[in-house]
Amino acid sequence: MANNNRSNVLLVEILIAVLFFMLSATVLVRVFVAAREMTMKSEIATEALTEAQNVAETLYAAENEEAELERQGFLKSHGVWTKDCGEYSLYVSGTVVSMDAGEMWQGEVCAYYSQRSAGSGVEEICALKSTRYREVQR
Amino acid sequence: MNRKGRLSFGPGAASLILIVVILSMSVLGMLALMNGRSDARLSERSIDVVTAGYALNDEAQRALADLDGTAAKCAEAATSDDEYAEMVRGMLPAGMLMNGREISWEETDGLRTLECVVELLPWNGQQRFHWVIYRLTAITGEVWN
Numbered sequence: 001m002a003n004n005n006r007s008n009v010l011l012v013e014i015l016i017a018v019l020f021f022m023l024s025a026t027v028l029v030r031v032f033v034a035a036r037e038m039t040m041k042s043e044i045a046t047e048a049l050t051e052a053q054n055v056a057e058t059l060y061a062a063e064n065e066e067a068e069l070e071r072q073g074f075l076k077s078h079g080v081w082t083k084d085c086g087e088y089s090l091y092v093s094g095t096v097v098s099m100d101a102g103e104m105w106q107g108e109v110c111a112y113y114s115q116r117s118a119g120s121g122v123e124e125i126c127a128l129k130s131t132r133y134r135e136v137q138r
Numbered sequence: 139m140n141r142k143g144r145l146s147f148g149p150g151a152a153s154l155i156l157i158v159v160i161l162s163m164s165v166l167g168m169l170a171l172m173n174g175r176s177d178a179r180l181s182e183r184s185i186d187v188v189t190a191g192y193a194l195n196d197e198a199q200r201a202l203a204d205l206d207g208t209a210a211k212c213a214e215a216a217t218s219d220d221e222y223a224e225m226v227r228g229m230l231p232a233g234m235l236m237n238g239r240e241i242s243w244e245e246t247d248g249l250r251t252l253e254c255v256v257e258l259l260p261w262n263g264q265q266r267f268h269w270v271i272y273r274l275t276a277i278t279g280e281v282w283n
Contacts, residue, residue, distance in 0.1 A: 009149045017152040024160045031167035038174030042181040049185055056192060100207030101266075104199065126185045129196040133203040135266055 041113075048088040048111035048125045055090060056109045056130045065094065065105055088125060089114050102135040187250075191274055194252040197245040202256065202267070204231045205241065209258065209266045222261035240270060250276045 055072065062068035066076075069092055074081035081092040094107020107130040113123045208229045216222035227236045234243040236258075245252040255271035 006149065010147070010152075013149055014152050017156045021156055021160070024163070028160075028163050028167050031171055035167070035170035035174035038171075038178050042174075042177040045178075045181040045185065049181070049188060053188060099203045101210030102203065102206055104203055126189055128189060128192040130192070131196040131199040133199045133206065135206055 044087045044113065045125050048085070048090070048113075051085060051088075052090060052109045052111045052126055052128050055092060056128045059092070059094075059105065059107060059109070059130045060132050065096070065107070084114065087114055088112060092130075094130060099133070102133055104134070105130065105132045107131070190247055190250060191252075194245045194247060194250070194274065198243075198252055198254050198272075201231065201234070201243055201245070201254070205234065205256070206266055213261060213266065216261055219261040223258060226258060241267075242271075248277075250274060 055069075058068055058072065059065050066081075069081045070076075072083070074083045074090070074092060076082075079093065083090045089112050091110045091112065092107060093110075094105060097104050097106055108127055109130050110127045111125040113125060208231060209226050212222055212225035212229060216225055223239060226241075230236055230241065234241055236242075239258045240255055241258060242253070242255040245254065251274070253271055253273045253275060255269075256267040257270050259265050259267060
């Protein structure tokens with residue numbers, strides 16, 4: 001009789017333990033998923049920032065900005081140059097403005113998470129100002 | 139009769155194991171979350187630093203454009219190199235200093251400073267300026283050339 005009672009208590013305890021484990025596992029899995037998403041997102045942000053810097057520096061050195069963007073695989077649409085890089089997209093807008101004694105390239109290189117990494121909506125990663133003044137040779 | 143070596147699984151053992159497992163998993167989860175957060179903070183910080191650097195570059199380029207406009211006007215009016223340099227010295231845009239033929243100014247956002255120095259080239263040359271110093275300095279004293 002005592003042995004039977006002991007087995008029942010053990011069974012109930014194991015059942016409660018399994019239930020509690022399932023509840024905890026649900027919470028813990030969400031924590032792990034959130035941590036992984038954060039890490040992935042920051043990896044994408046770092047990669048996008050490096051790529052945006054590369055584009056901005058290339059534009060700084062370029063004689064013809066539009067030709068350089070085309071060479072790098074950007075596509076022009078409604079005055080904005082875009083490039084899909086998988087997890088993020090790059091957007092470049094800008095124009096050459098005539099100044100008193102020279103001309104200035106005034107642009108902006110922006111990176112956004114693509115839809116599949118951002119979920120819903122558009123989320124900006126960075127926006128770098130790309131400006132270069134060039135003297136007009138006498 | 140010999141109970142040695144017999145594994146007994148009585149009431150309480152399951153709870154004990156469960157507590158150990160849940161605690162270990164919670165610690166690992168918290169560590170993973172902290173790691174993720176610090177990664178995110180680090181990338182946000184580097185984005186801020188890089189963005190601020192490019193914003194300062196933008197201001198420096200605009201200042202150079204102002205200076206070049208002034209120099210071009212002076213070059214048209216001057217009749218000699220010395221006169222040209224003196225005219226540029228007299229018409230320098232606000233915030234710029236001229237030492238010899240070097241013109242210096244700083245762009246700052248409070249946390250970092252971009253030190254800019256250009257050299258005024260001879261009056262009858264092809265170009266008016268060339269960069270001598272272009273140095274980004276953080277407030278901590280770090281120098282990012």
